[in-house]
Amino acid sequence: MSVTPLDSKVALKIRGLQKTYGKSFEALKGIDLEVARGDFFALLGPNGAGKSTTIGVICSLVKKTAGTVEIFGHDVDRNFSVAKQFIGVVPQEFNFNMFEKVEDIVVNQAGYYGLPKKLAQERAEKYLRKLGLWDKRDTQAKGLSGGMKRRLMIARALTHEPQLLILDEPTAGVDIELRRSMWEFLQEINEAGTTIILTTHYLEEAEHLCRNIAIINKGEIAENTSIKDLLKQLNRETFILDSRTVLAQCPSVESYNLHQVDDTTLEVSVEKGQSLNTLFAKLSELGVDIVSMRNKVNRLEELFVSLIEKVEREGADAAPTKPATTVKRA
Amino acid sequence: MSPQQQFIAFKTLVRKEIRRFTRIWVQTLIPPVITMALYFVIFGSLIGRRIGEMGGLDYMSFVVPGLIMMAVINNSYSNVVSSFYSAKFTKSIEELQVSPTPNYIIMLGYVCGGCLRGLLVGLIVTLISMLFTDLQVHNLFVTASVVFLTAFLFSLAGMINAIFANSFDDISIIPTFVLTPMTYLGGVFYSIDLLPEFWQGVSQLNPILYMVNAFRYGLLGVSDVNIGVAFAGIIGFLLVLLAYCLFLLEHGKKLRN
Numbered sequence: 119m120s121v122t123p124l125d126s127k128v129a130l131k132i133r134g135l136q137k138t139y140g141k142s143f144e145a146l147k148g149i150d151l152e153v154a155r156g157d158f159f160a161l162l163g164p165n166g167a168g169k170s171t172t173i174g175v176i177c178s179l180v181k182k183t184a185g186t187v188e189i190f191g192h193d194v195d196r197n198f199s200v201a202k203q204f205i206g207v208v209p210q211e212f213n214f215n216m217f218e219k220v221e222d223i224v225v226n227q228a229g230y231y232g233l234p235k236k237l238a239q240e241r242a243e244k245y246l247r248k249l250g251l252w253d254k255r256d257t258q259a260k261g262l263s264g265g266m267k268r269r270l271m272i273a274r275a276l277t278h279e280p281q282l283l284i285l286d287e288p289t290a291g292v293d294i295e296l297r298r299s300m301w302e303f304l305q306e307i308n309e310a311g312t313t314i315i316l317t318t319h320y321l322e323e324a325e326h327l328c329r330n331i332a333i334i335n336k337g338e339i340a341e342n343t344s345i346k347d348l349l350k351q352l353n354r355e356t357f358i359l360d361s362r363t364v365l366a367q368c369p370s371v372e373s374y375n376l377h378q379v380d381d382t383t384l385e386v387s388v389e390k391g392q393s394l395n396t397l398f399a400k401l402s403e404l405g406v407d408i409v410s411m412r413n414k415v416n417r418l419e420e421l422f423v424s425l426i427e428k429v430e431r432e433g434a435d436a437a438p439t440k441p442a443t444t445v446k447r448a
Numbered sequence: 449m450s451p452q453q454q455f456i457a458f459k460t461l462v463r464k465e466i467r468r469f470t471r472i473w474v475q476t477l478i479p480p481v482i483t484m485a486l487y488f489v490i491f492g493s494l495i496g497r498r499i500g501e502m503g504g505l506d507y508m509s510f511v512v513p514g515l516i517m518m519a520v521i522n523n524s525y526s527n528v529v530s531s532f533y534s535a536k537f538t539k540s541i542e543e544l545q546v547s548p549t550p551n552y553i554i555m556l557g558y559v560c561g562g563c564l565r566g567l568l569v570g571l572i573v574t575l576i577s578m579l580f581t582d583l584q585v586h587n588l589f590v591t592a593s594v595v596f597l598t599a600f601l602f603s604l605a606g607m608i609n610a611i612f613a614n615s616f617d618d619i620s621i622i623p624t625f626v627l628t629p630m631t632y633l634g635g636v637f638y639s640i641d642l643l644p645e646f647w648q649g650v651s652q653l654n655p656i657l658y659m660v661n662a663f664r665y666g667l668l669g670v671s672d673v674n675i676g677v678a679f680a681g682i683i684g685f686l687l688v689l690l691a692y693c694l695f696l697l698e699h700g701k702k703l704r705n
Contacts, residue, residue, distance in 0.1 A: 139705075177546045180705045199449045202548040213539035229460025231546035232453025274543075318529070 126191035129155045129204075129282045129313035130176065135185035137171050137337075145171045148185065153315055153330070155190070155281075158308045158346070160324035161317045163334035164426060169317040171212060171333070173286050177207045189282060203231065206280030208271045210287045216260035222253055223273050225258060231278035238277065245273040248303065260298040265296045272300070275350055282313045289323060301327055317381055325349075354415035357394075359384040362407040371400045385414065449548045457549040458557050465561025469527055477497065477525070477569060484573045487667045488580045489517050491637065503639040511636050512577045513664040514636030517598060519573045520657065521631060524566030524599040528558050528606035529619045538611065541651070541703065551697035553689075555607065563596065563602030570595060584667065590675065591666030597682050598659045604689040611696050640672045655685055661668050 130153040137146040146168045153159045158159050163169050174180030175189055178194060187194045192201040214223050221242050228238030230388060237316045249269040254262060262270060268288060275283060285304075289297045296318075304327060308314050318324055323346070324331060331348055335342040341348065346438075361382045368378035377385045388394065449457070469476040488508070496507035503510055535541040544554050575581060585591055605622075613619045634656030640648050651657055656680035665671035670679070697703070 172705060178704070179542055179545055181700055199548040199550070202546065203449075207546050209539075209542065212538065213542045215535070215538055215540045217471070222464075226460050226464055227543055227547070229463075229542055230457050230549045232449055232456045232548070234456060318612065360530075 125355040126188075127155050129153045129157065129190060130315065131186075131188040132172070132176075133186045135172065135175060135187065136183040137168075137175060137331070138182065139185045140392075145337050146175075146182075146185075148340050149315045149344065149359075151332055151339065153282075153313060154167070155313055156308075156311060157313055157330055158185050158305075158328045159313070159315045160328035161315060161334060162321065162324060162331060162422060167334045168337040169334055170286055171175070172205070173209075173284055173315075173317065176284065178197075178202070203278070204281045206275035206278065206283045207289050208268075208275045208285040210282070210290065212267050212271065213242060214259055214274070217258055220257055220259060220262070220270055221246065221255035222269065226275050227274045233278060241279070242273070242278045245276050249273045250299075254340040265292045268292055269300070272445075276307070280312065283307070284314070286315070286317050287319060289320060298322070299445070322331065333425055340425055345368075352385055352416065354389050356385060356387045358412050358414050359386060359401075359408045360410045362409045365406065369401060369404045371397060371404070374400075384408075394418065451626050452473060453493055453548075454550060454553050457547070458553050458560075460555065461544075461549075461557025462560045462564070465527070465531060465558065466564060468531055468564045469561070476523070476565060481572050481576065484515050485576050487511070489575060492580055503641070503672070504666060505670065506581075508581045509668060510639075510664075511637060512527055512583065513667045516570050516573050516577065516635075516658045517595070517635055517660050517663050518631050520566040520599050521593055521602045521627070522568040523569040523601040524562045525606040525609075525627060527565040527622070528562035528603045529610045529613070531561065532558050532607055532610035533613045533616070533619045536578070536613075536703070537616075545546075545703065552694060553686040553691055555604075555697060556605055559600060562606055563599040565594065566599035566603065568639045570599075573688065580662065585667035587666045589666075590662060594659060594678075594682070595664055596660040597686060598663070601659075601682060601686045601689060604686065604693050608689065608693050608696065611693075611701060614702075628654050630654055633657075635672060655681060658682060 123313065130342065132151040134148045134150065134192045135146050136144070136148050137183045138144050149168070149172065151172075161169050161172065168183055170243075171180055175182045176189070177192070178198065189201040192204070194201045217342065218226075221239075224242040224246060225235070225238045229235070233241065242255075244253065245295060246255055249272060251269055251273060252265060254266065259267065268291075272285070275285075288304075289300055292300065301323070304314060304316075308327075314322065314327075316328060328345055330344050331341070332339055358379070363383065364381045365378060365384070368376055368384070370376070374392070379385050386397065388397070394411075401408060488511075492508035492511050496511065499507040501507070501510075532541075535544075574583065609619060609622050633651065634654050635651070638655065640651045643651060652673070658673055658681045661671040661673045662675055662678035663677055663683070665678075
């Protein structure tokens, strides 16, 4: 097999990417995006924001209207054969022949990347074992459970050992236990050097796995930063506090907005810079003994919602004066 | 992709296609064989005796090459049209689209699968025909090249149909309303010498007439058309479909959003 040297430090580089469906629906409005080699990158956005269209363009499943896409420095239009060697894709929907056997699906995919049959069979065994599907290798794909089908798509995407793995909502509809094991597996391959781009609706997943994030909304990048920096923007968090004893009434603590949920549960909204130690000390003085504490909602989820709301507010404010965008079809 | 890798991709695709039509052999290999055996019994054996000679040959001998070609045409076409459209319908075509496999390899892989099924069914039908008549080969080169080119041509036509198809209905329209009438009117069952002059002229616009007659010439040494013209027509038509099919794949027609 010919091996093309990977000398680019940028795994994915998108410039001015536009996609217009029909004559007027702009799914992507000229997005710019860069993902560093070795990164674990989250692409988040509400339904219809343009995540899957972006992935579709990267993988040549969707024709772009304008812009450029480079994979490790190789333009997907001018050097498509080399660029595609580096990508593995796990799409949102099942896209394999349900009547084919599990092993055949993975071996065939390796063949489409030019891997000799013996090597393809070795790779298929390696990844089917890792993903707990080896026992099902002779089963027709239609006989797999939903979670197994998702894992099969991951095994298929890894069979040519891509440098960039793109996963479009890989854990949708997967139970918690399996999701956790998939997280571990993805972390393992990321640590081994594979760049991963992930779209997900589970924001906990992005917070847990990814180092950098882009939030896309209505075809535009609303935010592109590290998860750490993004979470720093969070001004307020809500905590649930569990009391050891039954509370006769909601305790009152100056500058803390406490609310009693039930006999033993309190809810408090804490602003950035406010000390939780002070709150616990004051509650202790009032005879309230807190035994456990947790976030009311996922932190990233709070931020995500506020960001999307902010972008939409700004969009609505700017709309009357915003000039119409002319999109040139490539 | 290096030429060696492209060849691996091609072999993978062909192997997959062979596995597909042999896995469902009850649907792909048996029905055409039964249909053709019935043609031999009814048209060749029962009715044929009353017809007498056709084109200087007994009717059974005359009709065999046409029926073999009919089986090759139908099976080459239907293999590719159903396999490629199913891949589109289930989105498993994306496995190929995301890979570096060039479009011409995708086309050749599917077309080769169609040719193999067409030729396999053709071979089985040929063997069955030998139960009814002594089959001679007048010119092996003409016989082999015409049957191969015809299978190639109709596999390409099936692929083009599948690219444009939006539903399973669309993949049966062309075989039912175009392919079957053209085959029946393409000199399978009769010599065009029997037709009035005007209809002979009309028949000469039917490309299947040239394929059937060239194949009949290869087996029996008789033909209603000039063999050179037949070859030129088949190759010309094949090149046009080849270029068009590649053009559709390169532009992602009905395949890429």
